[in-house]
Amino acid sequence: MPVDLREYRLVYIGPAESQTAVGDYAENFVNAVQPLFGEVVQCRTRGPGAESVADVLRCRRAVADLVAGGPPGRVLVHAELAAGAVSAFWSIAGLPGVPVTATIHDPPQGIWWPGRTKFVARHKLVMHGLHYPLRPVSRMVEGVVNGDRTLFALTRTGAESIKAVYPRADVAYVPHLVPERPDLRPVTERPKAVGFFGHVYRGKGFEQIAPIREALPDDILIRVAGRGTEALPGGPGVEIVGAVDGPAEDAFFDSVRAVVIPYGKRHFYAETYPASGSVAHAFAYRTPVVCTDYGSLAEFDEHGTAVVVRSGGADADQVAASLAGAIVELVGDNQRLADLGRHVDAYRAACSGPRTAEGFAQVWTDMLSRASVSV
Template identity: 45%
Template sequence: MSNSKEAATSDPKFIPASLILVAPRVNSGGVGDYAQELISAAIPSFSCFREIRTGGPGDAGILDLVRYRAQLAEVIDKAASDGPVVVHFELSAASLAPFWLLAGCPRHVIITATVHDPPWAVWWPFRFKSVATRKWLHHGIHLPLRPVSKQFERLALRGTALFALTDVGARALREAFPACTAVAARHFIPSRAALKPAFDRPLAVGLYGHAAKGKGFERLVELRAALPPEVDVIVAGRGTEKLSHVPGVTILGAVEGAEEDAFFESVRAILLPYDKTSRFYGKMLPASGVVSRAFAYGTPVLGFDSGTLGEASKVGGLIAVPNSVQALADAASMVITDQAELERLESEIGELQKEHSVRQAVLPFVSFWRDAVDALPPGREPLP
């Protein structure tokens, strides 16, 4: 896909270069959706924009990678004929294709990437389509090769500028990838419909997001038992329709548009019983897209004090508790019945909506890209 636009070179915000995005397709997962909104805010700063969209989690085979690589090489060649090129990748633990395209990307372009699951870029570099559906094969390959895959990631990303969406994530990237530049950015809060105040909504809590391991959906039975019976539990997100039925829990499945608005207006808070620590692979430090979506609707969040949520709780709108379902249920019961506390959290969220809009969140990216292009010698491409 190509989207070119004229821009006045006298505009200090203009970057005289082409921007190429490599990311999972929209609606294939949170990373693809994130990339769509963020890059839309960056496009006006460039003279030309093109993109390569890949399959989402567990949806890349070797033949797919060959096809994607040919597409990327063609797009880069066309863009390079017009001047400098910035190629930006969206990397996550489950989305394999962007990582392998970065690993083979020509080094005569400026290469940057957002790492959604620090401290590693992809975690399971051999989780091809044929492997993703076989748990024993997936772990049988990646566990013994863990030391090798870490070194391979360092080699593949050497010299790449890596963006993390939290401070703790950026620090982890600096340790994991000492040969890379790590930049701390922020996850944006998208614009969504204004809903009624949280205290005026039904007495309910929600769990939201893609139904993947580590997102807390596996703790629904325990959570339902720990909450008072008068508090409803409502679950929504891609893949949640496949979850086992839990008495006292309403499962909606994927929600978009007006259905998403209605879901958030049906709960007073979102709960995140996340624990992204594996005794085999280590601790993952993702910035929560669910938190950003909840904040977009003015909805407070409560979650475990692990990963990046502890950092987020210091900024506002979010309460972090010890990694205990009972502690989370107790805190949620108190918060959703306390009008003053809900109003305090909503006020904090209102400030964050202003500070973390898409336009604000894209600034560290655009600033880095502008400096990288400006640093190129006249008439020269980036050095290998």
């Protein structure tokens, strides 16, 4: 007999809203899955590098208490794991007597820096001197913690990478949730501009703005928005908007015909295959994407939602020139913009909150049903 999730308490662990892109995802995700369960209780954490050892211990105790307070045999724990999410990772390590699942945001590993507390994060030499040489150890530790659990990936590429590293894990692919946003005017009616959007950190490609700007004609404006972008240099043809939320975010996307995602290697530890929160935001506003083929971005070529630039072994200048060429071709072609917009609209519906909740519910129900049969 299938398990009824309405009889379960979900203990949810994830970063607070606005604590990196994963925090934004967590807020949308927990709101989407909440109707599935009889009860949802949460332990929300700070962003990577902002948590002390005391914070980690408090989160671990809080999660244990939330598990103990639920109905016996009717508790499920789910965590959002990202590169430096130490509280989430250590709160599910060795958690006894309860099914635990996790979404891996930086596949193939859930956490790359398991010791990145506030003190360690402040000292770059300590941070990488500790974690880089101990990469095999961190991978082994995660294999012990999560190696035979059910793990979710938000891209097919990410799912395959997790299976390769942790073959005992049960890996499920559910696409990155596309949040609900207001309907804007069609992209063909928006100004002749492209946007760069997201949190500023290594691998996001913001350093490509200048060479792309040089290769674009003067009549195409670049607008840049997101947390940390206010510190980026502007200049002729480059408008720095800064952090945007609510109506300001709506206005930003209403002012661009496409969003440029020039991702590259995120860190020097190993290749990672994250889903893009920036792409999800663009799709939420029915806005197509021009991107590199780095990691899992190449998958969007299959959906007809993006113009994917094949980078191969090209250097940074060549990639910038290719992206600029793709931008020029796209923003001046109303028919192509309209076609991409229709594909984005279909993808947006398929990855909405309710559809995402259905995908997770199916995996959770199957997992819990198998466990109940084996008892």
